[in-house]
Amino acid sequence: MGSPVRSNRGIEENTLAILDSSGIRDSRDIHDDRLAFLEAVRLVSLTSKPSSAPTWNMYNAVFRIFRDGTSLEEIMTSYQLLVELEKHYPRLCLVDQSKFESTFGGACELVVVKETWSPFVGSVESAHADDVETSRSSDSLLDAHLLKNLVLLQYLVHVLEGDFLPRETVYKATMKWIFLRESLLSLILGSRKINIRYFIQDCMTIISGGFVRHKSGRFHDLENVETFLPGVVEEPDLTLLYATLEMGKKTVIAVEKLLILVIRLDMHRKVADIQGYTSRADAIRVPLMEMIVDQLSYNKDVISPFLLAFSEPKWKLEIIMQYFWKYCHRAPVHTRRSKNSSDDATFETILKYFSNGPSTQTLVRKMSSEVVQLLLAHGFQAYLSSVWHNSKLLADIEETLKDVPLLQISKGLICAYENIKKNNDGIRLSAFEKEALFTAATIVALDSQF
């Protein structure tokens, strides 16, 4: 049957013909054909043996269905197909050289498969299709524009991550900055088309606001789930409700992941700057961590929901510490250029500022008691979680409690709250702060039992 390239073209023509709309009677036929096409791509590229990667035109058609899909089924099916294709035919892969040559000592090589499609490379056409699509949403089977965008966002983060992680691995092994400079994430952040500040603001709103708020209700009361989808959920339409809840949560997770990727990129960038690997080709950008801390200090209402929803303990702790350092002037030498500025500053150091009345009072005056209490509680939780994250070997209690800093920190936290309370009569604790104190007290109590 000729060369593989030719037979691929045959497959392309053949599958794309399914989408041919001549002789189509109604929207149901279009819907059926789209699903049949997606299924055909799955069969050709994933299920059948031997399988071959879809061509760019096929990819574009799948992506177009994903973007223009008029029913939940089309969106979900195309999304799943794209994710599975990405896994099967990655654009980037790591080749472990140590398997072939032991002399390199575990060095990996990055292989970029340039022919592989990516939503960031070949989709000008579908971007155009999107403009057309928004104007004719009235005849769609399902008005779920927001839902579609949520899923799209997840997919794009998925692609960015798939591009970034292997590059990061190679960068760590080789310390060649170019691997990270050429990552999609770095290119996008360096693009002038995006206003990073607004972008980060949006990300933070997504994380802290979520899309769906819920009231408590009785067991049967599904109407009590309030959604932020004006016009979409009028009646308790369960299909949309399940989808929105699930996608809302997944999107929050995806956006958090995106922020962490950017923070990691910034961190590597800092090191590369110091070592002199970066050049003027690298666009100058305010590190994300600084932007987040700024946002939190401008808008104090966001602090609590953002920190509650941001679950990764390591970077959460880092955000909280940086917030404190803005106000603690006696911070250890902390310049933008020094690499270890935050490494030697631990949560313990922060707590020391609150170990006596006067210095506590100064900080409370600067930061307001609500913010101080909130940050201390969240910092404590992030510290605890990062302890568990780092050491999964918690055979027995005694072993854990021998960890002196843990006990010290718990006592420090309780002491800090007492100091804050002493100087500020009538101050109230939020439920979260109470729970923090409960946890600290339990640690102390457990220790005294042994």
Place this chain on the structure above:
Amino acid sequence: MDDLDAPLDFESEDALVSSVPVANERKRKKIIGLDDLLSEFYHAGNPVNESKKSSKAKHHDSDEEDNTSKNKEKLLSKFVSECQKQVNDILTEDDIPLWGRRAFGRQRSPPPLDSRALINCKLLQSFTKSKFSSILEMTIDKGEAFLEGLLVDGWLLNLVFLCGSVEDCLASWTFYQGTLHSSKVDVQESGCDFWCSILPTEVEVNKPTVGLTWFPSFAQLKDALEIFGYSHGTLSPSASVDNASEICGPPVNIRCWLKLVATFCKMRNPCPIFSTSEVEELFDIIIWLFLDRQLQGLSFLLSECMLSIITFFTDEEWLMSSEKIATSIASRAPKDLNCFRIVECISGVDERTRGLRSQVSWQILTHSMGNPGANPVGILRSLSSVNVKDKNCDFFKVYIRLVLAENWLASGLPVEEGPAIAEVWSRYLRSLSTQISNTDWRSYAAKVRNRASYLLQSM
């Protein structure tokens, strides 16, 4: 000499000159701005046209004239809508319903859980006994509400890691009240996250990171699903809802149920919670959930759950179980578009799902022909025996069988009879694609022809 403004050879090496072309481009744009003019004209043209129209409309100032034209308009629009209705009726006459089976009927109320044991749990007691409770002026009178707060805000997980074990009463409380039967979405999600974190998820680490002595059993998970209203495919497809206000569908906790099942199936060692036959049953349930249109938005979650169920089995078990699963699905599968949905929800991305997909298609195919256990060539021969030129030929049936056969053969032909099957199959496809005429407007005739020629082309 095609472009005078382009930098000369040596200029391209000079970084300073590289900014020049940009300026030139801008200049050039100003000179040639014909396109701009045109687009501007079109842009500005619209309002002019509109104002002309509106001024024309203003001329109809006599009321009479206005009324007659309005009446005409009404009549016409009525006529058009009637026509459209008739056309629609004609078109939808032979419409095959979309896939979909209700998996859930009425919800039941969950059994009450005794929460008295909760207040006496060690976790809360150790605090109440300590000197801090008085210093912090905190009292824990509402044990359950306080625990709920600890759960949602993520402290409970920290405390449990700290203690190194989960007390039984806490484990069952987080499972029932927290995850499966709480009406608050944040409590559900936190409860679910809690369970997923204390159970080992990686395949290599087969030890729970914290001591757990209470595990839910399969029966308990199934009970929970029945409380959600799950009925094992016994509801009629068009089960009319008698009471409009009655909600038929699972509570949103179904998401957590699925996540829990996925996590439990991943921890096979050292103590599998489920037996293989129970996991086979779980697979069956997942298929029925896939058929519920209300759960479409959860299809990603359902797929994840299915994959983790499939990985539960060892290789030897899988040989037996996959066959059992396929037969059990086929014996109950509806013989309509639902059977496509069943086949398509098996992702086919790895060896096991690929095989299962083929097996399920084969089983449904043979069951639908009332001939389970027949040999492949025989089945294909009896497929070919259908006369598509017959006026009473049921093309919908032909189409379903064709697609099922396609899926059955997609992951490779059976080794023994491979060539024979390939021959009968291609002859069958050729006859379908040539014998059905282009002008056959019967329902699904075109679909059968197109599908057959598609398959023939890609062979």
